[in-house]
Amino acid sequence: MTAGIDKGPAAVGQPRARRTLLDRAWRELKKAPPTAWFGMIVILGYLILALFAPWIAPYGQSQVFDMPYSPAFYEPGWDPHFLLGTDQLGRDMLTRLIFGARNTIGIAVATTMLSFSIGGSLGILAAILRGWFEQLLSRVVDILMAIPSLIFSLMLLSIFGSNIPNLIVIIAVLDATRVFRLARAVAMNVVVMDYVEAARLRGEGLGWVMRREILPNILPPLVAEFGLRFCFVFLTIASLSFLGVGIQPPTADWGSMVRENATLITYGSFTPLLPAGAIALLTVAVNFVVDWFLHKTSGLRDEH
């Protein structure tokens, strides 16, 4: 049965067919507040930049021109070849910004996904198995969370050396502690449900129970948390790169771009603020969308 059949007047009195997923999503979207719309459009823009960077960017990622510190269009002496000027080595700022979207966002998304697969599966497992497994994991998480995560990652990076795989794994593991806590807490309420008991009695394995019975029922809080954790991871990686121990040159990355061009600010140039602003705009956008999503799914109606 499709949605179209029931739309005629003959269908009055009969139960309405379920709206398709797309239809429902669209109806929700139309009711979204302007801040959420703003957030979604910005995120979409960033995604397009990140995915099609090589086709959008005017030059290559680390293509060097023989004119370092060329001014941007809002400064005197602008060279029309470089819309936003060039950096300290003579690389086009606009190109680096566009490629930065790809690298910075890509690494942050990979880290967040890894952290959710570790933290989420361990959290659900702890809620199902209980006993010593849960106790042990919870105590380990307590201790890992007792060290501020930026300090902890600085320490671990100094030991293992800073490269992208190390960065992803270290931050994902540290961040997984928070995902673990949330996943365990929400899964606890679902584990005691009758349908989980039924699935177990039916003889389903642990993997099935985790994936098919529990995961779909704890998804909304996890999705909201994904947005928040993404912001946190994104800011941590940007801070680490800014401090010079995150993503290493010559990879274009917003945090290191701020660091490389920071001296320009004392001459009154806005150039170092551009990558920093790009970071800020994306986190603001994600936060707006998450705020709206949380409001939607938690059923909170405190604003009238």
Added chain:
Amino acid sequence: MHPVLRTVIQRLGLGVVTLFFVSCIIFFSMQLLPGNFAYAILGQSATPETVKAFEHEVGLDKPALTRYVDWIKGVAHGDFGKSYADYGSSNPRTVATLIAPRLWNTLFLAVMAALIAVPLAVSLGLLAALYRNSFFDRAVNALTLTTISFPEFFVAYILMMFLAVKAFPGLGHPLFHSLSNVSRDTPFLERVYRCALPAFTLTLVIVAHMMRMTRAAVLNLLASPYIEMAQLKGATRRDVIVHHALPNAWAPIVNVIAFNLAYLIVGVVVVEVVFVYPGIGQLMVDSVTSRNIPVVQACALIFAATYILLNLFADIISIVTNPRLLHPR
């Protein structure tokens, strides 16, 4: 035993245990890649003999457990070992002499930021909660959500741009210093003036968190049945807030303050680097880059211990001010 005292002692014990495990993690994570350090410090071309001599010199040839016990003993006496950076020089500096003046600078900055941020955030949060859904509440809400999303260095550079570099060219000199270089004999007022921009940055970053959490804590409290009861029996608004809400609000508010002061620790690292402020955060970043492990360990331990102590302090305050524990049946 009085229940308050018992809970406080329990918490203190838990704090000591956590500190012990954290010190273990900080010390033993270094064991994960042994041998690598000698080359990182001496360079890849170091001969096996030099490496051996270096390991002997810094004690890397002893078993890890012995070194851990020695390290903890030293830390208890304020001795964090020798810095790797001066290996081979005739007068090697100890980690403690590197850290001590910088720790004082960082504390100065953190206290200054806290003194501005805490009263501001708590009063803004209380006002937003009391005048919920008003224009003020919404404006503050949107503003803080935006500030939270900004990376610290963005806030820092914006302030530097508009308050130091571009501010009042007619003045002849910038309004604030864009770099905060202080030394041991900088006079107090001069020091405050030079620290102004980093302190403002930290304030902006934590006020947003602190204010939102205060608002949420107070709103949560105002929704409880006994507040409605007080309103229904005709108590004035002032009475409800002062006698009914506030005694229970202290614990969550103090918790929020301590939690955010702990957050300052993270913020301070980035802000010190931006303003080239000679604090412990910058020292840690420099040591991470040069892989000067004893300094990194010492800084990590100091940061972690401060973090744990602040959280412990928050716990204890909330236990001590809990009216339900103060009047046991």
